[in-house]
Amino acid sequence: MPASEHVQTAPALHTGLPDLSLGYVPLTDAAPLLVADAKGFFRANGLCVALTPAASWSALRDRVAFGAWDGGQMLGPMPIAAALGLGGVRADLVVTATLGRNGNTLVLGGSLAEAMGDASFPLTGSAFAAGLRRHRATGAPPPVLAVVFAYSSHNYLLRHWLAEAGVNPEQDVTLVVLAPPALPEALATGQIDGFCAGEPWGSRAVDLRVGRIMLTSGAIWPDHPEKVLALNADLAARDPARIEAATRSVIAAATWLANPENIEEAAHILHHQALPGVPEAVVAFALRGQLPLSPDADPTPVPRAIVHGTAETYPDPVHAAWFLAAMRRWGHVARGGAAPAGVWRPDIWHRVTALPAPFIDTPPTPRSLLP
Amino acid sequence: MTEPTIRVLLIDDNASRAAAVRAGLEADGCQVVGVLPNVADLVAQVRRAAADVIVCDIDNPSRDAIESMRALQSSEPRPVVMFVDQSDPAAITAAMEAGVAAYVIEGLSPRRVRAVVDVAIVRFRAHQALRAELAEARGALEDRKIIERAKGILMRARGMDEDAAFRTLRTMAMDQGQRLVEVAQGVVTVGSLLQTKRISTKK
Numbered sequence: 173m174p175a176s177e178h179v180q181t182a183p184a185l186h187t188g189l190p191d192l193s194l195g196y197v198p199l200t201d202a203a204p205l206l207v208a209d210a211k212g213f214f215r216a217n218g219l220c221v222a223l224t225p226a227a228s229w230s231a232l233r234d235r236v237a238f239g240a241w242d243g244g245q246m247l248g249p250m251p252i253a254a255a256l257g258l259g260g261v262r263a264d265l266v267v268t269a270t271l272g273r274n275g276n277t278l279v280l281g282g283s284l285a286e287a288m289g290d291a292s293f294p295l296t297g298s299a300f301a302a303g304l305r306r307h308r309a310t311g312a313p314p315p316v317l318a319v320v321f322a323y324s325s326h327n328y329l330l331r332h333w334l335a336e337a338g339v340n341p342e343q344d345v346t347l348v349v350l351a352p353p354a355l356p357e358a359l360a361t362g363q364i365d366g367f368c369a370g371e372p373w374g375s376r377a378v379d380l381r382v383g384r385i386m387l388t389s390g391a392i393w394p395d396h397p398e399k400v401l402a403l404n405a406d407l408a409a410r411d412p413a414r415i416e417a418a419t420r421s422v423i424a425a426a427t428w429l430a431n432p433e434n435i436e437e438a439a440h441i442l443h444h445q446a447l448p449g450v451p452e453a454v455v456a457f458a459l460r461g462q463l464p465l466s467p468d469a470d471p472t473p474v475p476r477a478i479v480h481g482t483a484e485t486y487p488d489p490v491h492a493a494w495f496l497a498a499m500r501r502w503g504h505v506a507r508g509g510a511a512p513a514g515v516w517r518p519d520i521w522h523r524v525t526a527l528p529a530p531f532i533d534t535p536p537t538p539r540s541l542l543p
Numbered sequence: 544m545t546e547p548t549i550r551v552l553l554i555d556d557n558a559s560r561a562a563a564v565r566a567g568l569e570a571d572g573c574q575v576v577g578v579l580p581n582v583a584d585l586v587a588q589v590r591r592a593a594a595d596v597i598v599c600d601i602d603n604p605s606r607d608a609i610e611s612m613r614a615l616q617s618s619e620p621r622p623v624v625m626f627v628d629q630s631d632p633a634a635i636t637a638a639m640e641a642g643v644a645a646y647v648i649e650g651l652s653p654r655r656v657r658a659v660v661d662v663a664i665v666r667f668r669a670h671q672a673l674r675a676e677l678a679e680a681r682g683a684l685e686d687r688k689i690i691e692r693a694k695g696i697l698m699r700a701r702g703m704d705e706d707a708a709f710r711t712l713r714t715m716a717m718d719q720g721q722r723l724v725e726v727a728q729g730v731v732t733v734g735s736l737l738q739t740k741r742i743s744t745k746k
Contacts (some may be wrong), residue, residue, distance in 0.1 A: 230606040230624065234644070238626065238635050259610050260624035260646075321607050322614030342616055348586060349611035351604040363584075504614055 190222035192418055195232045195244035198225055198446045199352060200371040200458055200478055201272040201399045202245050203438055204485075208425035210441045216424075217417040225446060228351055229321045230259075236404055237263030243403030243418070245271060249323040249495040251402045255512035256505060258323065264405035267492070268419040268520045269485040271399040271426070274390035275458065275478035276326055277374030280366040281359040281383035283307065284315045288386065293465050293472065295386040297337025304339060314343070315365035318350040318358065326368045328498035329392045353449075359383050370398070371458035371478055372450050379454045381467040388463070390476055395484075397491040408517075420524045422485070429480035435459045483530035485521070492516040549573045549655060552594035554605055556580040560670040564598065567662045581605050586612055590620060596656060597622055597646040598663045601639065609646055622646035625656055634660075641667040686724040693727035 192214075196202040205223060208214050214221040224241070226232035233250060235241040243265070251265040278295070280288060287307035291299040307315060319326040331341040341347060350358055352373045358364045360382040367373075368389070377383040389396060401422050408415045428434055439456035447455055457463055458478045462471040492515060499505040518529065551573050555561040558580075565575045576592045579585070585605050589597065589612070597609060606624075613621035625645045626635045634657075638644070641664040647656050690712065697708040716726040 227602040227604045228606045230610050230644075231602050234601065234624070234626065234639070238632075238639055240639055259614075261626065262629065319615075322611035327615070347615045349608040349615065351607060354604065502614075503617065 191218075191220045192243075192414060193222040193224065193241045194418075195224050195226045195235060195241050196446070197229065197232065197245060197352065199245075199275075199373075199399075200442060200455065201275045201480075202446060203429055203442060203459070203480060204269075204271050204401075204422045204425040205245055206441055206445050207429060207438060208421040210445060211425065211428060213421040213424040213428075214418070217421045219414070219417050219421060221418070221421075223445075233263070234261060236265065236402065237261050239404065239406075242407050243401065245399050246402040247321055247324040247326075248397055248400050248491060249325070249328070249499060250321075251400065251515050252492065252495055252499065252512055253323040253504075255515055256509070258504060265402045265515060266405050266408045266415070266517045266520070267400045267402050267487045267515055268408075268415060268517050268524075269401040269422050269426075270397050270487050270491065271401055271422070271480075271485070273395045273398060273479040273484050274388060274476055275370050275398050276329075276368055276389035277371065277385045277463065278330070278366065278368045278387040278389075279355075279359065279374045279377045279383040280386050281377070282362060282365055283310070283312060284365040285384050285386075288384075291386070293386060294388060294391040297333050297339070300334075300386075301337040301339050304344060314346050316346045316348055316363070318348050318355060318364045318367040318369070320352055320369050321349060323499070323504065325389065325396060325398055325495075325498075326370075328495075328502065329389050329396065330368045331502060332498070333387075333392050356380050356382055372447060372455045375454045375457045375464055376450050378464045378467055379451065384466045385463050388474060388477055395476065395479060397488070397494075400487065408520075412520075416520060416524050419520055423482060423521075423525060426480045426485045427482045429459075430482065430484075432460075482525070482527075486530050487516045487518055487521055488529070489516045489518060546655070549596060549651065549659060550576045550592070550594045551659060552576055552589060552592045552597045553578045554581065554585070554597060554599040554603055554609075556603075557600075557670075560667065563670060564663055564666040567666045568659065571658065571662050573659060573662075585609070586619065589622070595648055595651045596625075596659050597648070598659065599644050599646075600667075601642045601644045603644070606644060620648050622648050625660070628653055628657065637664055641671070643667050689724055689731060690727040693730040696730055 194205060196205050209221060209223050229247060232244055233254060236243055237254060251267050253259065254261060254263040254265055284307055288303035291303060319330060334341045352369045355367045355369055355373050356377040359377055374385045378385055403415055429438055435456060438459055439452050442455050443452040457471060461473060461475050461477055463474045463477055464471045496511050500507050551568055553561050553564055553575060561578045565578060568575055576594050579588055581604060585608050609622050610624060612619040623646060625647045626638055628634060638660060643660060643663045645660050693712055694705060694708040697703050697711055698705065712723060712726055716723045719726060
């Protein structure tokens with residue numbers, strides 16, 4: 173056979189190449205990205221998008237920082253950390269939409285869950301502190317609690333909640349980081365005693381009978397901002413139309429997700445596209461506004477367990493200020509250091525939606541969350 | 544005056560790649576202080592190994608734990624992700640394409656880290672090439688199996704000998720401008736349809 177038959181010639185045109193490549197981590201609040209893809213919102217806005225799961229937040233950040241991907245789902249504090257070069261990689265990103273509000277649960281397992289006795293849901297900080305004292309009295313070492321990344325609302329809200337109850341987050345408990353999909357197994361094997369992570373991983377842990385959902389992050393700060401859509405700032409400067417089309421698609425998906433009639437289909441999309449190992453019914457819980465608190469109980473209504481909607485996508489610079497304040501409080505950013513400017517871009521959101529800044533009846537940032 | 548040996552910790556759940564990287568680093572005068580898969584008590588292991596550099600796959604799920612060590616517990620070491628040198632885009636691209644991520648624990652000079660990363664890139668690339676070759680070989684094996692099955696079907700259905708069956712497949716492929724395996728796949732598909740039909744009409 174002539175050698176030429178073995179050679180795959182490159183197409184002359186770059187047709188079929190994605191206009192935009194975005195990354196995500198398998199979590200329920202990746203829904204606006206996955207729905208924008210599956211329901212054709214990207215296509216309707218003239219975009220061919222390659223959507224790829226990432227094995228870690230670090231890997232996602234690196235690919236976006238060095239231009240292998242154009243953007244993706246990120247934890248709110250991540251673009252700030254990138255702007256400041258925390259952890260080694262410095263990158264300019266823009267946040268053009270918030271992907272969701274709330275959505276994280278605190279799950280406890282094993283002897284730590286037992287030590288909480290019949291403390292009611294949502295667990296208060298003081299009830300946790302009392303349970304922790306009982307746990308310690310049995311001779312147990314400080315329990316290990318996992319969060320998903322250091323620069324995350326999980327870490328900051330959990331630390332705030334512990335500190336408010338007089339629990340020292342660096343001494344009375346041991347905080348570690350684990351990737352969300354690894355959490356139920358780590359709880360089952362006793363590697364950790366509890367975790368704070370985005371859905372569906374709390375519901376999944378209960379489904380696997382390895383833990384109890386004790387608290388939602390929304391109970392610490394109602395309607396707190398969570399994940400964001402972060403995009404490469406060079407691309408935003410070079411090709412604003414593409415960034416606007418992507419933002420418009422994701423907001424359309426968030427609006428679609430706010431319709432209760434679409435919840436079952438959304439759970440179906442998430443299960444098939446991103447979470448094949450988690451049963452569709454388990455994925456649906458938080459989207460539907462309910463959570464299975466313990467293995468043998470019926471799901472409990474938890475309105476706004478996770479919130480998607482048009483207004484909720486507003487990238488409010490106040491959120492950036494709060495994330496930065498939390499980063500300062502816990503020593504991740506020097507107190508005197510300047511805040512990175514121009515990361516949160518409400519102007520792009522306004523241009524895309526033609527809407528004024530929405531009014532969301534959210535309790536303001538708890539004063540005590542601030543340094 | 545000799546510089547102290549660089550202590551490298553490898554985190555890799557792929558044993559053959561880890562062995563290759565280890566051999567490369569040792570040949571280069573580094574000391575590999577541990578090879579860990581994606582283990583549970585990673586942070587404790589990193590502390591115990593007292594490594595200068597951690598090398599892992601860019602998609603290793605443990606990366607978030609490595610990066611968060613100091614931010615969670617101020618007494619822990621501080622690994623800083625090192626994509627070689629951020630002012631050198633070609634080096635970053637090489638590391639990303641090979642899938643290498645490296646972390647520097649304490650102020651090792653950029654030049655010395657660069658040497659470690661370069662070795663890892665070469666070994667990761669060689670491993671990638673090996674995997675591609677294996678996949679190709681496996682593909683060729685699959686192709687041969689399909690062609691064998693197609694020949695068998697023609698031999699049974701048309702009473703041909705093996706040579707005739709092969710010539711028929713080749714002629715069909717040339718006529719249709721298709722690869723031999725594509726035509727063979729077609730024969731296998733049709734053959735299995737006929738098979739089902741025969742069974743159902745027998746009932």
